[in-house]
Structure formats: C-alpha cells, structure tokens
Amino acid sequence: MSRKHLLSSADLDRAEIEAILDTATSMHDVQRRSVKKLPTLRGRTVINLFFEDSTRTRSSFELAGKWMSADTINITGKGSSTSKGESLRDTVKTICAMAVDCLVIRHSASGSCHQVAQWVDASIVNAGDGTHEHPSQALLDAYTLRHRLGGSLDGRHVVIVGDLAHSRVFRSNVITLSRLGARVTVVAPPTLMPSGIGAWSAADGFATSWDLDETLLSDSSPHGAPDAVMMLRVQRERMTGGFFPTEREYSDGYGLTAQRLESLYAARGADIPILHPGPMNRGLEISAEAADATSSVILDQVSAGVAVRMAILYHLLASGEEVAA
C-alpha cells in the first residue's frame, strides 16, 4: 500500500485501517520512551495549515511529525496572509512552492481538502473540513476503543450522541467504526439530525434514535446494549438558528448528566468507555462527573492521537514517490 492523501475515512478499507492502527500500537510504545525520536521522516517537511482553531489535533500532528524527525511548521489562518485576503488556492500554492512534502489542513469549508489535493503535489491530510470529515479523529477513536474493548470491534455497539448535523467527527466515525465491524447507533434531537440521514443510515447499516435513555438503557433498541458511548460537542460556533430551546433542555435530553451516568453504570457496568473528541462543553453535552469518570477515556483519546497521527504520517510519507501506487 502506498497512499498519498488522507482525505476521507471512506478511502480506507478495513485492511488499511487495521494496518494504520497496528502501526499506531508500535508508535504508542515510542511515546513511553525517554527519547521520543525516530529518524523515519528525516528531511521531510510537514506543514500544519489550520484555518480553524485547534488544540489537540494541531499539537498532536506537530508532535507526531517532530517525533518522526520531520520538519514541522504551523500556519494558522489568523496569522497568515489569508487575513489580508489571499485565497486558499494562492496560500497553498505559495506554501507548496517551498517544496513541502505534506500539508495537514483544517478548514471551515467542507471539501476544501479534496480541492487542495487537486491544486498541489504534496500529500494532503484532512484534519477536519467544515462539517464533512475528520478521518484522523475517527482512527484515534477506533484505536482507543479497540484498546479498551479487548482488541476487536467486531459486533461491538458504539453509541454516538449529540450535534450530528455539524459533526465531521460523527461522519468519519460512522464509516471507520462500521468498516471495523462495529454496530453504530447515533442519537440526536430531530433538529440536530443531518438531512437525509434516514436513507444514509439504511444504506450504511447504522441505527438512529431520538431517545438517549432508551438507547443507553433499554434492551429493545435495534443494536442492543451499548459497549461504548461517544459524546459529541455542541458546536455553537456553527449554529445559526435555534436548534434547541435552551441549553438546560439539551442537557436534560441529550447530555451525559451525572444522573444519566449513574443509570448507565447501573445498567451496563461501570467500565463502559466514555469518549469525547474534545473540546468539551462541561455541563452541556457532558457533565463534569462523566468527563472525569473512571471509565472516561477522553485523555486516552488525546494520548492515542499522537500515536495514530505518527502512523498516518508514516503510511503517507515514509515510502518514496517513485513507488507510490
């Protein structure tokens, strides 16, 4: 396998996903060493081009590149010439004129990474494009879950809850988790369900629900008892209309409150992993009790992020152009 870009989770088949996760397992060991340095990408240049804010994705891609000896630079939208009116095309063309090998891009426009891949020769990694996809997040979620659920996701049931309409994390996760054999149920209020989700869920084989308590606690939901719960952030910065009456009402219906956590633990055991891609709105989609619960793997996700992103850079950049398929 030699893949040039990582634009969408849909590009990766099961074997490729597993190859990346297996590589990430080895990379996770490197993270525990005192000398966290591999010579693998010596001489390669990786540019993080972030037009949206980010803490963990950007810093983990930067660390991943640095630990593999690539030269990494961060460019943010606010501090770059885009704030002077330069177009995305001119910005990426300018950067690539400096002979960079890889661009890690986050942009508010869905499809921007596909577009950039057609403009330049560098490898493109999608680090989140609008409400479309966030493939590296799905891979690290799969990595975390695989680790927590005993090695395989086959037949496991993952419940994804929250602002589906605006969530690229959900889109990538549904694809990646399904390809690894997991069953997925997505839960959101009707106003935060993406349009057309009925046909989509039927085609891709995931279940949808408007009732969080039923999905978590009842045994009659389509995929049965959940093995893991992923809470998504309510993306207030993308919300233009009234998607729910008040935050309190959202929290009561769809947040992982202290009370709901207690019922979940009572019904499913206190070791059920709780995921959140971050950043969290504590008190809105997730309570402090749930975020800091013993079965919360939110910080494991962050830790896995570096290992998984090292694996992604390895798979895209380590082998030479001349043998790229």
Next chain:
Amino acid sequence: MVAADRHPLTPSGEAGKEVETVADAPTTARVVMSSGDVFRALRRIAHEILERNKGSDDLVLIGIPSRGVPLARRLAAIIAEVEGEHVPVGELDVTMYRDDLRSQPTRAVSRTVIPPQGVDDRVVVLVDDVLYSGRTIRAALEALTEIGRPRAVRLAVLVDRGHRDLPIRADFVGKNLPTSSTERVHVRLTETDAPEGADPAGGSAVDEVRISGGDR
C-alpha cells in the same frame, strides 16, 4: 499466511530475504539447510554464544522481526537447557530506522519488546535470519542506541549470504551461503511459516532454507 493475505503492506523483509507466499513458492528452489541442519546450527550458535560470553551472565537476546524473533526464542531455550539460566529475550522492530524506506512500498511495522531488565551494560545478541546487505543490522544498531547503552552488541544469523553494503559482520553464523545477488534465499520456520492448523509440536519439518532464482 493469513496475515500476509490480510495485510496491505509489504511484509517486513528485504530484497533477497524473501518472504514467500504460496503464489510465488519457488518450484526450482533447492534446499540448502534441512530442519535437522537448522536445529544443529542453532545448537552450535547457542554454545558459541555461551563460550564467547563465558556463561549466560548479562546476556540479552534480541530478535529482529519477523523470523529473528523465533530464532532468538529458540536460542534462549537451548541456553536454558544447557546452563539452566533463563536469558531475557526481546524483539526489536527496525522499520522506522531503515534508510531504504523511500525506495520501497510502505512496510508493515512490528512490535518492539525490550525485556524489563533493559539493555544497559548488558551483552546484547541481535538475532536475524539472513544477513545480506547489512542495512537491517545498521538500522538495528541505531534503534538500539535509543533504548540504552549495551556493554557490547553481537550478531547471530542463521544464514550469511554475503553481498554486504556496509562494514558489518556476524559473530555467530549458522551457515555461510555463497550466493549470486540475483538469487533469493527463503527461510521457513515453524513459528512463522507452518501451514494454518498444523500441529506446532509436530511441525519441525517446516524449518528449511532454500535458494531459488539466479542464472543457473
């Protein structure tokens, strides 16, 4: 075999140290080491290691995946039998340290497992199946420096087929095998190459070294 089918990556091997699949199983290959030869060579190497080290004190055997790992385990088992001491065994994946990554398709990465005792001030014996260009061993030496500072590093290989690119030699050699660089050396071991479902205990007949290709 199943793993090779499933895995989209090139198995971690090197040109001339072929990892074979059923499809390209050589029809014209000739056997240069039988399972008995492999057995005797490993016993001799184990004794040579002990002789050179004056016992098993401070020894650490580190196998290079994939076939160096079972070879290291077998050497440790023989040493345990002879000396009654269990020598720590580790695995060292060198993929990330290779200098030929760019000229090849993406390689699968294996595990690195260092024994809890570490390698500092110990005598590390690197174990691999075939010594060819020496680039794998160069990568292994570099990988080892990130893990610790052994008192000494030695190299044990089942087959030395010549054609070195680097000033590297083996301390313990199962068989010196003069080859042409157009030939391919195939090493098969029970642990890594036994057919699916075969009884591991009765599978010693799988062990084999063969040569195929070349001008003959």
